[in-house]
Amino acid sequence: MKLALDVMGGDHGPAVLVRGALRARRELEPAPTLRLYGEPTAIAEILRSAGESADSFEIVPTSESIEMHESPATAVRRKKDSPIVRGMQDLKAGAVDGIVSAGSTGAMVAGAMLYLGALPGVLRPAIATWFPSKAGGCVLLDVGANSDNKPEHLAQFGVMGRLFAEAVLRRENPRVGLLNIGEEASKGSELYTRAHELLGRAPVDFVGNVEGAGILAGEADVIVCDGFTGNVVLKLAESMVGYTTRLLMGRMKETVLTSFAGKLGVLLARGGLREGERRIRKDLDYAEHGGAPLMGVAGTVIISHGKSNELAIMNALRTALRFQELHTAERTQGLLGKLQGESLGA
Numbered sequence: 001m002k003l004a005l006d007v008m009g010g011d012h013g014p015a016v017l018v019r020g021a022l023r024a025r026r027e028l029e030p031a032p033t034l035r036l037y038g039e040p041t042a043i044a045e046i047l048r049s050a051g052e053s054a055d056s057f058e059i060v061p062t063s064e065s066i067e068m069h070e071s072p073a074t075a076v077r078r079k080k081d082s083p084i085v086r087g088m089q090d091l092k093a094g095a096v097d098g099i100v101s102a103g104s105t106g107a108m109v110a111g112a113m114l115y116l117g118a119l120p121g122v123l124r125p126a127i128a129t130w131f132p133s134k135a136g137g138c139v140l141l142d143v144g145a146n147s148d149n150k151p152e153h154l155a156q157f158g159v160m161g162r163l164f165a166e167a168v169l170r171r172e173n174p175r176v177g178l179l180n181i182g183e184e185a186s187k188g189s190e191l192y193t194r195a196h197e198l199l200g201r202a203p204v205d206f207v208g209n210v211e212g213a214g215i216l217a218g219e220a221d222v223i224v225c226d227g228f229t230g231n232v233v234l235k236l237a238e239s240m241v242g243y244t245t246r247l248l249m250g251r252m253k254e255t256v257l258t259s260f261a262g263k264l265g266v267l268l269a270r271g272g273l274r275e276g277e278r279r280i281r282k283d284l285d286y287a288e289h290g291g292a293p294l295m296g297v298a299g300t301v302i303i304s305h306g307k308s309n310e311l312a313i314m315n316a317l318r319t320a321l322r323f324q325e326l327h328t329a330e331r332t333q334g335l336l337g338k339l340q341g342e343s344l345g346a
Contacts, residue, residue: 001030003320004096005313006083007038008065009103011306014038017102018046020313021057028318035096037062037083062086065103068306072106076114084108088115091299098300098320100291102308109145112297119329121336124153125296126227127303128164129234135218139164139174143234145294146227151194154178154224155202159335160295161222162204167326168290168319169221176202177210177220179229185209191226199224203335291316293323296332300324 007017018036025031036043040061044054064079066072076085087099088111101108109125118125126142139161146153158176165174178196180188185196187209199206210219215233225233291302291312300323304316323329 001098001321001324002033002035002096003317004035004037004060004087004090004099005317006087006099006101006103007036007043008062008083009101009306010304010308011102012309014042015046016309017313018043019050020308020310021317022047022050022052023310024314024317027314028321030321032317032321034058034317035060035090037087039063060086060090066107068104070104070107072104072110073114075104076107076111082107084111085115088112088299091301092116097324098302100302100304100313100316100320102291102304102306102313102316105144105303108301108303109294112294112299112301116297116299116301118296119298119333119336121333122296123156124149125294126153126157126160127230127292128161128295129292130168130290131215131223131234131237133216133218135221137169138215138218138220139169139222140215140230140234141222141224141295142227143230143292144227148228149191149226151191151198154191154195154226155198156296156336157224158199158202158204158206158222160332161224163328163331163335164293164295165221167322167328171221173205174221175207175219176204176222176224177207177214179215179223179225179233180209180211183209183211195224290319293319293328295328298329300329 005017005021007014010017021034021036035058037060040059043059047054047056062081062083064082066075066079066082066084079085084101084103084107090096091099092115125145127145128139128141129143131138131140141157141161162174162176165171176199178192178199180192186193196209207220210223215223291304294301294303300320302316302320304312
């Protein structure tokens with residue numbers, strides 16, 4: 001299986017991305033065939049510095065990059081020699097089986113829609129991601145492909161999320177919940193009350209509305225929401241761990257450092273708190289759980305976090321392999337056909 005990897009995207013430069021490709025080749029089974037897109041001289045130098053031959057991978061030379069501040073729709077039309085565009089074109093042509101990038105999320109979504117298109121019957125694509133929960137994690141979508149949704153979009157997201165949970169979390173008949181401000185079916189805006197009705201007739205195990213606290217409590221395996229809400233939830237969660245631990249340590253110092261016993265207690269507790277923080281960070285770490293698939297497009301498209309390290313890139317490639325192996329796009333079409341049969345997707 002051949003995958004396209006954009007090695008010019010991301011916050012840490014091409015060295016981290018190339019090393020992630022090398023790690024994937026060593027550790028993934030079966031090892032994917034990788035095609036690296038980027039500046040060839042830089043890639044060759046990184047490979048040599050890692051003790052690898054410059055021809056260890058197939059390299060597709062590119063001369064342009066899409067920056068984070070650029071309009072995604074404009075950039076994917078104008079910068080045709082960027083890794084994202086070249087990779088999408090190769091995926092469309094069948095030269096690769098999937099694409100992974102830690103570059104602009106907007107450009108990945110725009111490029112996928114422009115060059116691959118949506119699957120038949122899909123109204124909007126959705127970015128799905130792993131999210132921590134008491135039940136061992138859940139799927140949250142949409143987390144940013146759309147900021148303005150209709151009820152029919154959310155119903156389709158439920159179907160897409162089911163497939164993610166089956167493919168990545170390996171859950172059989174995953175429970176699908178709708179993120180809302182209350183458990184009652186009548187709660188929320190018209191968007192959410194109508195989505196509740198549609199999800200109740202969709203080919204998923206719909207468990208109803210789930211409040212914010214219910215995400216972490218593991219009340220559902222799939223959490224459906226509009227892209228604006230999902231993106232806010234995701235970014236809040238990413239920022240909470242370090243803040244909470246620092247707050248706890250600060251309060252402990254304020255209250256107990258007035259005595260020797262208090263000082264000793266803080267010293268003893270500090271190691272435990274730091275170990276707890278390390279474990280929680282591991283649970284929340286995007287690097288541990290691979291990239292976020294763009295669901296509903298005609299190809300395997302994986303969006304990695306901009307701060308991706310070697311582990312994150314390897315796991316994003318692992319996710320791409322898993323989605324391709326399970327023919328997720330084809331299964332999406334099949335389930336959406338059932339959804340449309342209930343007059344939900346029109």
